Amino acid sequence: MKNMKNLLLLILFAFCGSIVAQNIPGTIDSTFNGTGRVILDNGFLDLYQDVKIQPDGKIVAVGTTYDASYAADFQVTRLLSDGTYDPSFGTNGVFRYHLGYETGSYSCLIKDDGNILVSGISMDDFGGFAMVLLQLGETGKIDSAFGVNGIAYYDYGMGEDIAYAMALQNDGKILLAGHISNENFQKEPAVVRFTENGILDASFGLNGVATVPVTETDNEFAGICVQPDGKIVAAGHISNGLSWFSLLLARFDENGILDPTFDTNGYVNMNLGNVDDEFFDVRITTNGEIIATGFTTTQDDFNYHLLVMKFDGNGALVPGFGEEGMVIWGETSYNVGYAMEILPDDKIVVAGSSGEKAPMDSDWGIWKFNVDGTLDESFGNGGVVTTDATMEFDEALGIAVQEDGKLVAAGKFRMNNNINFGVVRYMNELTVSVPEISKIQEVAVNPNPVRRNSNINIAIELSEAQTISLEIINMAGSVIIERSLGNQAAGIFVENFFLPSGISSGLYFIRLKGNGSAYATKKMIVIE
Secondary structure: OOHHHHHHHHHHHHHHHHHHHHHHOOEOOOOOOOOOEEEEEOOOOEEEEEEEOOOOOOOEEEEEEOOOOOOEEEEEEOOOOOOOOOOOOEEEEEEEEEOOOEEEEEEEEEOOOOOOOEEEEOOOOOOOOEEEEEEEOOOOOHHHHHHHEEEEEOOOOOOEEEEEEEEOOOOOOOOEEEEEEOOOEEEEEEEEEEOOOOEEEEOEEEEOEOOOOOOOOOOOEEEEEOOOOOOEEEEEEEOOOOOEEEEEEEEEEOOOOOOOOOOEEEEEEEOOOEEEEEEEEEEEOOOOOOEEEEEEEEOOOOOEEEEEEOOOOOEEEOOOEEEOOOEEOOOOOOOOOEEEEOOOOOOOOEEEEEEOOOOOEEEEEEEEEEOOOOOOOOOOOOOOEEEOOOOOOOOEEEEEEEOOOOOEEEEEEOOOOOOOOOEEEOOOOOOOOOOOOOOOOOOOOEEOOOOOOEEEEEEEEEOOOOOOOOOHHHHOOOEEEEEEEEEOOOOOEEEEEEEOOOOOEEEEEEEOOOOOEEEEEEEEEOOO
């Protein structure tokens, strides 16, 4: 029996060894545009602020492009999954749009119908800024049926009203998070809601906007997400004095009213070092906990340290995460988390910048954390990856996860005195979290990789007789194939399984389920 188990393992290693060697988590994926990177220089100052993956694998990156006079436009770029520009979108893969003297995009979302929402700012008639939201169709053209002639605005007054982040509610309504300028010219952290057709929803909050009360001038939301129960969580910073910011984490009900069950009066106001602490992004885990990322600044040297914190559903820190609910990382002077995603196994990936404060060199930083807040040492260099274009200041400002687990980051690279659009794809080890116990002792798949429309052999060793069923799960965690293997005796049996041509290429998991809670999983790579 022991020899058979060793043989099964040898079969598995023989077919997977060369693939694993080429797919080290955290390395740049050289199959993406031939170099792993897409860099675009429009001539002066260009930066992506967000990136999303369409269901068909196409990549949408949004940001702002400036000319030498600092006039700014929206720019939305769509790439094919191989990193080349999508010729069916906009003009050679690029949509560019100008509203007023200065227009900028900070976030995007892909709707279920394939339309693309883009939000940000536009200069208003008074020289201030208004929140702006537009919808693009599948081919990169403005949807004129959305808002008014394709554009929706929110302009509270003569100051700056800016949308930094966006989320969708379950009913399709659109939430913009940022700040508005009130009558006292204070920036109030704000969430504004539009209907799915781009009309301001006056039933939300107060005339369409929900805010947190402030006493000082500089306050904002920079990230937003929606809980499964419909409650809205937004993160950013709040000013408690003229010289320092505190972390802000607020929760509203689905109608824009601060949730009194969340910390104090619906929001967390927390400072770690009495200098400058800020959140830039926030996500909800599968068990309802809240993860936020940003930075904290130290009093003695004003260095920036990466900050990741976990809160429970009441707004209290989760003590089992990091040290008493927080991870503070970085020995160099500048480490900031700008964007994050929660993986299907509840591990956390953060994108930002790591290095030295400007004007010194800082690189793109990608961090991967385990569920308990420790770095995932299988990723990059002890859980951290840095990517440099030149010896200048670079930042990753958005991150997305492909169905196959690869990470796509977007941001800016400073090269030859210009700031350029950048997109980079990284390899990533992604697992589906399921319990495994000893009743199913070993599983081997041969061949692996396997071609579509072909046969695979699955060798299974059982420690006791039981009824076995088989599932094939994609990287999104969905079961795409399920079948019963019937009653099987203790020992080793081999199941011959035909893989249909309709399955897409990529990484999958074969999960075997036995009596009660007996589980075992194996990876399967499908190729053309």
